[in-house]
Amino acid sequence: MQDTRTFDANDAASGPDLGNLPEWDLSDLYTGEDAPELQADIEWLEAECRAFADDYENKLSTLDAAGMLRAVQRYEAIEGKSGRVMSFAGLRYYQNTTDSARAKFFSDMQAKLTDISTPLVFYSLEFNRLEDDALATLLDASTELARYKPVFDRLRAMKPHQLSDELEKFLHDQSVVGAAAWNRLFDETMAGLTFDVDGESLPLEATLNLLTDHDRDRREAGAKALARVFTERLPLFARITNTLAKEKSIEDHWRKLPTPQAGRHLANHVEPEVVQALRDAVVAAYPDLSHRYYALKAKWLGLEKLEIWDRNAPLPTEDKKVVAWPEAKKIVLDAYGDFAPKMAEIAEPFFEKGWIDAPVKAGKAPGAFAHPTVTDVHPYVMLNYLGKQRDVMTLAHELGHGVHQVLAAGQGELLSSTPLTLAETASVFGEMLTFQKLLAATTEPAQRKALLASKVEDMINTVVRQIAFYDFECRVHAARAEGELTPDQINAIWMEISHESLGPVFNFMDGYETFWTYIPHFIHSPFYVYAYAFGDGLVNALYAVYAEGTPGFQDKYFEMLRAGGSKHHKELLAPFGLDASDPKFWDKGIALISSMISELEAMEA
Template structure:
């Protein structure tokens, strides 16, 4: 249960690819590949071997030094100082483990099809899991202190620096098990959750889709769904549906196994609702999430139903086929945006907001912290990975030169800036709950969009507004529909194994509800749940996108109305990392996510964009 000793690589879940058609490589310019030497010089480097060889002994030595001693510290005058020393040693070990697993994870996701990379990652997981098992006692013993003893330590001056981490840890106390059970869960993860995640990743990477005589991987195939040519969109949808169907037994087995594994864990730990473990990890109250979900679902007719009805009219139809949902507008100019232009666009938007944000973001380009090209075996989508405070974050993209790729770059750089600023909190307190982690990324998108919109000639404004509305629908409506699908899956799995047909029925039900009558969904669309990585890697992650988007819309409204001092408060919020609750972080902006009316502010911005589109000539 301990978050601090997790040895899984803290990669944010890959962003779902909702992007445009494949560009021509020569038009993109020189796309960067990341330089991982800030972590280790190479897979066979002396530095990597030395860290791994030492970490196993350091974990065991830590256990020998501190196991069984925590209960006595609260009663000793020297106890707080001793505990400070123990936490500092714990953080140093956690940072080394994080460095090892960050490197192994980035190597693996750079090419999941390479057997050597898969073995490297798998071996790292096994060894790091075994080593970190020695650390599990630390949080468990701290949380077993009674409230009086805990309070004496927690309030001592010597531990003032660690107070946010200690408070955060205490929230997990009701859900922790015995030492032996925690160790069993921890060690079995290598052959359980982690193994099934790898099977999913490697299966997805190996899929090939035959279109017009070409054999494509999943990323360029998904991108064809936004090609200007209707026949290409339809062909891509047919190929995706066929290959997903051909592999549906594997995806169904993976989903059933992971949902059952989660059910077992939830029952043992005492979580009553299927999403409660995610809410705890996100440090957000169930009532806040429920209020957001209810607000978004209630807004479906005013948002997605209304927009897709408008889009169908633009295409001269009553309904759009599902493969035309993200089609470019009729007669919309299509152009490829080169890498240099994308970089300059994002940096200028960030710089206009505050020079400090641009300065941090520029380092990602100048120091090779980005991996941008599409290539066989590379993980689909995009992510930003903070690695460890003593190094720096890395961003992975699959850049194809379309406007949404620029938005994805802005999104991931928002994560990256956040991660750089939060690193000053140290390995234990830098990690940010997903809900707030998505705030920085979506804010970066909004800054970039607003700058591009302001610079656009009148004839391009409609295209840009429509693209932004579609992005917001994908971020808010689609992600809440995904959350609804996951709830159905995990609740039904408690009653028994699910068939592919049941999963398809759940999927079609939530898609019909969220997209509305202007989108025609065929039975062949029932298998499209299978490729969504969030369902596999991070159950119930998806609502964090909607949380972040609605929150950013509200934040941006504050920024528009009172810019003086906003950037400083915003950067301070990001620099807090995981040290403060969302209510504390939003208070300086006059925002309160616990207020049900709060969510209407963000949803209202989307409605405003749709209304503007309705006022424009067809």
């Protein structure tokens, strides 16, 4: 952390309270920027991309099944090599986004690989010009080629929205100074922000962390510090949002995509009506979920109205104990191992081999993620671990992603990536396993109440909050289509959504209208956020099947994770007797959250 009082990151991250927090060892990718293997891979990519274009451009329609299989496998090898390069550059950058040398290296690699891969643009365009019958004949002739059918299906879903070869190449080349450049501006701006809290200068992650502090004055000070800085930077964030939304609108128009969300749905391989059913079910449940819970929370805190800085406040009865890293590791691995020893075995190397970067450090990207890198290496998990119970749950969440990515790696580079509709399944399931283990071990009523309330809040943040974010994006993109939005107009949309989703028990302080500015998903991956709600609802239903003692559940679960992106969500959920396309499916997950709130209400009686 950085601070006017030379606040050392180690004070919060590696001190005696937390233990020795692990940091990444990226040498499994490359040993450094000057590694000869890195230079050799770039040279290989340059030569192979040119050779691929020479061998196949304007010739895909002439290939037999064996020839098409070789082409696909060569393309997959290129994807793997470029993925390795960009994973290394990106992970180093996110460790310290304010390091100009790392930022330059990341940007240079993006530009270089964009240039190198330009000859490949023809591939998807030409592939989509193959006749359906001709492709079906090729797939019938080769079981090895047919294995890639899910990749082809996703590729050909964009066929109606494909532009001319020349335009596609232009968009490819232009991307590094388009969305990617605005994304980088956002990241570097966020990483460089400091917030004055009672004379102490804190970065974003540490300031956001104050919103869960036991001391209400500290929560208020943190919220007001965030509001001051976000308001100061509001014109920049509005400019970034306007530009990216307009750029997306232009490209969507050219591609004849019917809605701003359509591209995300196609990429996720999910039907728009399934997402709409999820959204409608959650919005209809706002009064029963968030409105009801936050009214209950106000009562617990002895308040008639909650201020926005009370939303994630811990309960007065919540254990203030700091969870040291060794204990966090044991909690999560024990929960995983109780479900299936194999799950803990897969997770163990993350702790032992430098696959987790846990400390809070100056310049480090905020939040947490699990990055799969490439299938012949392993995932890396990033945390900003501060020893709170929520941090333990975040560890369980991101480690779930990591386990999923390890299992799916066997599918290979093109088939391992899971569509967003199921990408959150293993992570949320890992959280649920950890929560249930902690709950089972809690016998003291006040602690059980605090633990249950914490889980309800996490579920509200995952389901209600993310659908509210999705609605915010939908409204912003729709409004942007009518013309440029002023900061006040974007703020107004945020406040409409906040009132609808959080309910009447809240007061909203001056400045809260700017809190949309720091949410990276709006910038990096428009409309991604519904995947969290999708995953939570799906896992709630999945966990109910597990809790019923369904025979062979663990084996089916591992098979689902191993499938990666090789199957549609209908196919993956069928062995569990679940179907996400059934509108009533989402009611099961909502009912679980509602039942937990009812249990909390009963504790008051």
